[in-house]
Amino acid sequence: MSRIVADLGFACLKNPIMPASGCFGWGREYSQLFALNILGAVVTKAVTPEPRPGNPGPRVTETPGGVLNAIGLENRGLTAALTEELPWLQSQGVPILVNVAGRTEEDYVQVAEALGDQNLLGLELNLSCPNVREGGISFGTDAKTVYKLVSRVRQVCPLPLVVKLTPNVTDITEPARGAEAGGADALTVINTLRGMAINVRTRRPVLGNVTGGLSGPAIKPVALSMVWQVATAVSIPVIGCGGIAQVEDVVEFLLAGAAAVQVGSAAFADPLLLPRLVSDLESWLEREKCSVEELVGAAHS
Amino acid sequence: MSRIVADLGFACLKNPIMPASGCFGWGREYSQLFALNILGAVVTKAVTPEPRPGNPGPRVTETPGGVLNAIGLENRGLTAALTEELPWLQSQGVPILVNVAGRTEEDYVQVAEALGDQNLLGLELNLSCPNVREGGISFGTDAKTVYKLVSRVRQVCPLPLVVKLTPNVTDITEPARGAEAGGADALTVINTLRGMAINVRTRRPVLGNVTGGLSGPAIKPVALSMVWQVATAVSIPVIGCGGIAQVEDVVEFLLAGAAAVQVGSAAFADPLLLPRLVSDLESWLEREKCSVEELVGAAHS
Amino acid sequence: MRERKAVLLAHETLTEDTFRIVLHAPEIAAGVEGGQFVHLQVPGFSLRRPFTVADADAETITLIIRRQGRGTAALEQVKPGSRLAFLGPLGNGFRPLPGQGLLLGGGIGTAALILLARRLGSCTLVMGGRSSGELWLDQVHLPPSVVIQYASDDGSQGFAGNLVQYARKNLKPGMWVAACGPRRMLAGLQELLRQRKIPGQFALEERMACGLGACRGCTCDTVKGNALVCKDGPVFAAEEVVFS
C-alpha cells in the first residue's frame, strides 16, 4: 500500500488531505486551479434544508495568524445541493463528504435522509450551529444532545457519518464520546473558536454579526490538543482540522492521532496549498521512510 | 481627571496598563528596565501555600502568533512571598495584585487569609488551576464551585478580590456570574487556552507537560469576545487580558468593556512594551480627544 | 484566471497615502478588463488583498493603492525586484454601453476606472476627493480623447462639490455612467440615475477571503438577493445594488 494512503476505517483515501468545509465551496472554483481528484476527499459547504441568506457583512476579517468569519451558513438549500452542486462534484472523481447543518434536530435528519442514497464518502454533521430549541447554544456542547442527534441521523441514513465538533466546550471528549455512542464513524476536530474584532476607528465590532469563528494557524495548538484528547477518548478515527498551513502541521496532527486532515483558512493565503500539501507530504514520507499509517497517533506512545 | 485614569470600582489606577500574572515575576527583573510605578498596577506570579517545583521542561515554546507555556505554577510559596518578594515590591510605589493559586479550596483560603492585612490593591484568584478534589478539572469551569470558592475567600479576606477566569469553558458568563455572586470585585478575562505542539523530528510533544496554555496575539479575538460577553453578563468591572501587543489592542479591549488590561506574552518579544503602551495610549487618547472612561464598553452601544 | 507570481517592476508615490506598483504580468496584461481585480498575497498576512487592475499595457499591470491598514502598509515596503503572488484576473469588469461614458471615481475608487477609460478611448473621467492634495489622476497618462475632470469638496480643484452634485449638474441624456467609490456616493448616484433613467454600472468592495466564489465571505445585497462581489461582481448594474 502506498505510504500516503489514509485509513478512515469506513474507507481508505488516496491521501489524508482534504479541504475544510466552507472554505472550498463545492470545489467548482478551485477546480479551475487544480484537478480535485488529487485530493483525498472534498468536503462541501454546509447544506441546510432550506436556502439560508447568512449573516450581514462584513463577514470576514483578519487577526494575528488567523481569520475571523461569520458567514452564517449561507447556502442554497438541499434541493439546489442535490440538483445543481452534487451532480457536478460527483463527476470529478473525488470522494465527497457533504457537510450538513441545521437549527433543529429535524433539519439534520431531513438533509441526511435526502442524501442517504447518494454516492458519497459520507456526511459530515456540523454540530457547531446554534440550536434554536436550546436557546441558541450549539448542538455540539452537550454529550446527550450529540448522542441523540447522531443516533437519529444514523437511523435514517446508511452513509458513513463524520461528526464535526466545536471547540467551544469545557471538555471536548464528552461530545466526542456522545457522537461515538450515537454511531458516528469518525469525528472532525475542530470547528472554529468563538472570537471577535473591534474597529477602533468606528468603535464598532468589525463583523456584521459581532462575533465570528476564529480559524487559521493561530488556533493550531488548540486544535492539536483537542485531537490529542479526543484520539485518546474514542476508538473511531479522528480527522484533524484547525490551522494547518504546511506539511509539518499535517504531520503534527497525524502524530497527535488524526487519521486525515482538513485545511481551511490557510488556503486563502495560498490557493494552491492543498495540492502542494499532497506533494510535500509525499516527499516528507519518502525522506523519513515512513507512512501515514505509522505516523497516526505515534506521539502518544 | 486625567484621560488615562482607569476606574476599577474599588480603586482608580493612574492608567489601565498592567502586566499579566506569571509573565513579570514580582517585577524585580523588569525594574532594571523601567520604573514599575509608571504602570497602573503590577500583577505578581501565582502564590500557592507551599513552594511548588512546577512542570518538567521544556516549559515554553512558540506557535504562530502565540506562546505555549506549561510552567506549572512554580513558585516559592506563601512564606517566601510574604517575607522576600512582597516587601520589595511594596517599596516600588505601584499598586499590587497578588495572584493566588491552589489545588484545593483551602489553598486559596489559606493564602488569602495570610495576605489579608497586607497593603495591596487586591488579590487575583487564578481559577484555572486543576482542582484535585474534582479530578483535575479546573476550579473556574463550574459556576457553583466558583461561587463557593469566592465566597469562602471573601469571608477570610478584606482585600478587593479579582477573579481570573479560564477560557476553556462552554459558556464563560456562568463562572463570571458565580464569581460576582460570591463577592468578587472584578474579573480578569482570560487566562490561557489549552493547547499543544508536537516536535515532528522527535515525534513527541514539545512541552514536558504534553499540553500547555496558549497566549499571545493568536488568542486576542477569543479574549476579546469573552470580555464582550462577560461585560454584558455582570456589573462588576472586567480586566481584559489575552494577546495585547499594541495600543490598538488596548483600545479594542476597552471598547469591548474592559476597565483595564493586562499584557503578558507580547512583552517577551519586546520587554519595553508595557511602558510603551502607557505612552502610546496617552498619545492615542490625546489625538482622539477622549478618555479611558469614555471608551470602556463604548462598542456595545 | 490563474495563480501567478509577478516581479514588482516599479513603485511610485502618488500622494501622501497613495502609491502605484507596476507588476510584470504579460499573461494577463493584454486580456484584463477594466474593473477586474487581482487577489494579491501580502507576505505574512492570513488573507490576500483585492486590488483593481488600474491600468495595463502589453506586458505589465499597474495597481494604484491607498494605504488603509497593515496590509497595504506592508505592501508599500515591498521593494522592486520582489515577486508577489496573485490570483487573477478575477471577477467581471465593466461592460461598455452605447453612448458617451461618464466615469465617476470617488478617491481611490478612481483606480477601477482608468483601464476602462483607456479601452473606451473617448469618455469623461472624473476624480472626486475632499481637496486637491488627494487627487492624483494628473499622474496617470491617458489619451487626449479621455476628458479628465476633477471635483473637490472644498473647491480647491475642479468642480466644487461631491461627485453626486457633479453628476446632477453634468449628466446628460444618452450618457451612461461607470462609478466606483464610497457606498454613500454610489447610493446617491443610484438615486440620481433612477430619476434620470440613465443606465450605470458600479464597482463594489467587500472584504474577501477566497476571492474566487467559494467562501461566501464577500456577499452584497442586490435586488436578486445575495451576490458575490468577487465572482458575480465587482461590477454590478447600478439598479441591482441594494444600499441599506
Place this chain on the structure above:
Amino acid sequence: MRERKAVLLAHETLTEDTFRIVLHAPEIAAGVEGGQFVHLQVPGFSLRRPFTVADADAETITLIIRRQGRGTAALEQVKPGSRLAFLGPLGNGFRPLPGQGLLLGGGIGTAALILLARRLGSCTLVMGGRSSGELWLDQVHLPPSVVIQYASDDGSQGFAGNLVQYARKNLKPGMWVAACGPRRMLAGLQELLRQRKIPGQFALEERMACGLGACRGCTCDTVKGNALVCKDGPVFAAEEVVFS
C-alpha cells in the same frame, strides 16, 4: 543589562548550516563575559532567541548561529545594515579557575567558549563534531597562545572520537574544564570530572520566554533544586547540574 538596538555589520557563512553575524554594540562589547548571552528579537516571532556572545572586540559583538528552525532561518536572511533589538548581556559567564583551562565545545556549543578562550589568553580549545565538514573553528582568529584542537566522530579531522573520549585521554590533573554542547556530552563529562576530581563549568541551554528570570520558563534541575538558565546560569558548576 539593557534593551538595545544594534546594526548588523556583517554576515558570513561558516558551514552549510552555521553562520556568523557581527553587531555594532560598543556599550556591551568591552564588558561582556564569555558564556553570557543576548536575547535577540527576530522580527515577526513571538519569542526572542538566546545566543551566546561568541566573540567581542571594542565595538562589536559576534554571534555564531546554527540554523535550527524558523527563527534562526529568518535571522540568516537579515541583511547587513538592518537593526536588531536585543537584551543583554544576560546571565552569568564562566568564572576562570586556577590551572590550565581545557575548553570543550560540542558543535555549536563551541560558540560559548571563544570569548572565554580569548580572555584566558592561554588555554586549549577543542571543537568536536561528527565530521570535518561541521567544524568551523579554523575560521575564528584567536591568539597563538590558545591551542586549537579538533575531535570528530568519524576521525576525519583531529582526534577520532567524541569529546568525552577526548577528555578521558587528555585531561590532566591541575586542569579545569569549561564545556558547552549536547546534554549527553555534558552528562558524560560530568561523570568523568567526578571520577578525576577535576573542577568544571557547563553552559546550559533551555527554551526561554523572558530571558530575565521573570517567567520561570527556563528552569533546569540542579542539586539545589530548580535553577533558571537565564538568570542563575547559563553557566553552572559542573557538579551542580542534574542530568536525568
